[in-house]
Amino acid sequence: xxxxxxxxxxxxxxxxxxxxxxxxxxxxxxxxxxxxxxxxxxxxxxxxxxxxxxxxxxxxxxxxxxxxxxxxxxxxxxxxxxxxxxxxxxxxxxxxxxxxxxxxxxxxxxxxxxxxxxxxxxxxxxxxxxxxxxxxxxxxxxxxxxxxxxxxxxxxxxxxxxxxxxxxxxxxxxxxxxxxxxxxxxxxxxxxxxxxxxxxxxxxxxxxxxxxxxxxxxxxxxxxxxxxxxxxxxxxxxxxxxxxxxxxxxxxxxxxxxxxxxxxxxxxxxxxxxxxxxxxxxxxxxxxxxxxxxxxxxxxxxxxxxxxxxxxxxxxxxxxxxxxxxxxxxxxxxxxxxxxxxxxxxxxxxxxxxxxxxxxxxxxxxxxxxxxxxxxxxxxxxxxxxxxxxxxxxxxxxxxxxxxxxxxxxxxxxxxxxxxxxxxxxxxxxxxxxxxxxx
Ligand code: PLP
Numbered sequence: 001x002x003x004x005x006x007x008x009x010x011x012x013x014x015x016x017x018x019x020x021x022x023x024x025x026x027x028x029x030x031x032x033x034x035x036x037x038x039x040x041x042x043x044x045x046x047x048x049x050x051x052x053x054x055x056x057x058x059x060x061x062x063x064x065x066x067x068x069x070x071x072x073x074x075x076x077x078x079x080x081x082x083x084x085x086x087x088x089x090x091x092x093x094x095x096x097x098x099x100x101x102x103x104x105x106x107x108x109x110x111x112x113x114x115x116x117x118x119x120x121x122x123x124x125x126x127x128x129x130x131x132x133x134x135x136x137x138x139x140x141x142x143x144x145x146x147x148x149x150x151x152x153x154x155x156x157x158x159x160x161x162x163x164x165x166x167x168x169x170x171x172x173x174x175x176x177x178x179x180x181x182x183x184x185x186x187x188x189x190x191x192x193x194x195x196x197x198x199x200x201x202x203x204x205x206x207x208x209x210x211x212x213x214x215x216x217x218x219x220x221x222x223x224x225x226x227x228x229x230x231x232x233x234x235x236x237x238x239x240x241x242x243x244x245x246x247x248x249x250x251x252x253x254x255x256x257x258x259x260x261x262x263x264x265x266x267x268x269x270x271x272x273x274x275x276x277x278x279x280x281x282x283x284x285x286x287x288x289x290x291x292x293x294x295x296x297x298x299x300x301x302x303x304x305x306x307x308x309x310x311x312x313x314x315x316x317x318x319x320x321x322x323x324x325x326x327x328x329x330x331x332x333x334x335x336x337x338x339x340x341x342x343x344x345x346x347x348x349x350x351x352x353x354x355x356x357x358x359x360x361x362x363x364x365x366x367x368x369x370x371x372x373x374x375x376x377x378x379x380x381x382x383x384x385x386x387x388x389x390x391x392x393x394x395x396x397x398x399x400x401x402x403x404x405x406x407x408x409x410x411x412x413x414x415x416x417x418x419x420x421x422x423x424x425x426x427x428x429x430x431x432x433x434x435x436x437x438x439x
Pocket of ligand 1: 126127128131221249251276
């Protein structure tokens with residue numbers, strides 16, 4: 001198919017599929033953000049993906065910055081990964097038993113991720129399972145029940161983490177979804193991102209009761225927000241002082257902001273780390289692990305139960321293993337940084353030229369342009385963005401053949417397959433899109 005991007009708005013085929021989907025799938029989607037509610041219009045349906053491009057069911061090519069929400073760091077359908085998956089599939093799709101591949105994978109993870117060095121790791125099938133299991137473990141290990149999370153931080157859809165509490169001082173959890181009993185989130189405390197003082201206050205207020213502080217070291221689910229210098233180390237010090245398990249949710253940042261994730265990039269080692277997305281190379285894989293003395297509490301070694309029929313699935317492990325082996329072999333992070341920096345600078349320049357206020361936040365190959373003036377350090381800052389302007393920009397970009405995450409509160413991802421042609425196309429599309437927003 002052609003690599004010349006076209007108008008990606010839902011055409012006749014996508015619209016017909018979406019109509020059919022809405023009858024048999026709630027909202028027509030299997031994950032809410034795919035419905036394009038925040039930007040309007042129907043979503044294009046995707047038939048195939050290769051390199052930095054998507055092919056829609058309307059036969060249109062798009063430059064993709066969603067990258068299947070993070071995993072596609074090598075670009076789509078990387079031949080070595082696809083070969084590894086096909087080889088594994090021919091030997092059987094699932095055994096529910098021990099395999100050599102999962103040992104090799106776990107050993108590689110323990111070599112690459114600083115928090116896993118000298119520790120242990122358990123494979124699961126999604127990021128949600130990774131965070132849910134890590135926090136059960138933290139509670140089992142400490143014998144405490146309270147969890148501290150960041151306002152606007154997303155850690156999957158486990159009941160007790162679906163908390164949309166107010167920012168400012170720590171707030172007792174209020175369920176962020178119907179169907180979550182108040183009692184389930186009563187032990188979930190929230191604090192604003194980038195304020196170690198807020199965490200300190202909560203830990204003092206609930207001394208001896210907090211099992212874990214969980215944080216995305218670079219949040220991507222309020223849009224991309226870098227940690228202030230020293231913030232992560234302050235969290236580390238506070239947790240050590242108070243006997244609290246520090247959990248980095250690196251489902252998004254793992255293998256993205258550095259080979260060893262944010263822990264490596266910022267030189268701060270949590271007690272437990274949660275992985276997802278890139279770790280499965282596009283297949284359903286998650287993982288949690290860290291300190292050996294904590295991981296020894298996981299069943300069957302210890303009393304904290306956690307299990308999975310498809311955990312360590314051989315086909316999924318083959319995809320993850322091939323992906324991480326390529327990243328470890330090629331060490332492409334300097335190139336990825338350069339491409340991402342050039343793209344972000346180009347987008348900022350075009351916004352400025354059109355007179356549209358945009359704050360460009362970027363860490364490595366993840367970025368968000370917030371449609372506002374001033375800086376974005378936490379969820380409150382992110383929420384002060386002009387959502388109407390973002391939605392218009394998104395629609396214009398899609399019209400010009402560029403597929404961005406359909407929400408202001410998401411990060412976009414650059415892959416190793418984004419070459420000069422893809423970046424150039426993106427920047428000329430952005431020039432037109434910012435001009436449309438300015439009108
Ligand atoms: N944690 C973070 C930081 C995420 O970004 C996500 C998903 O976007 C999750 C956890 C949940 O992962 P999954 O969707 O694989 O359950």
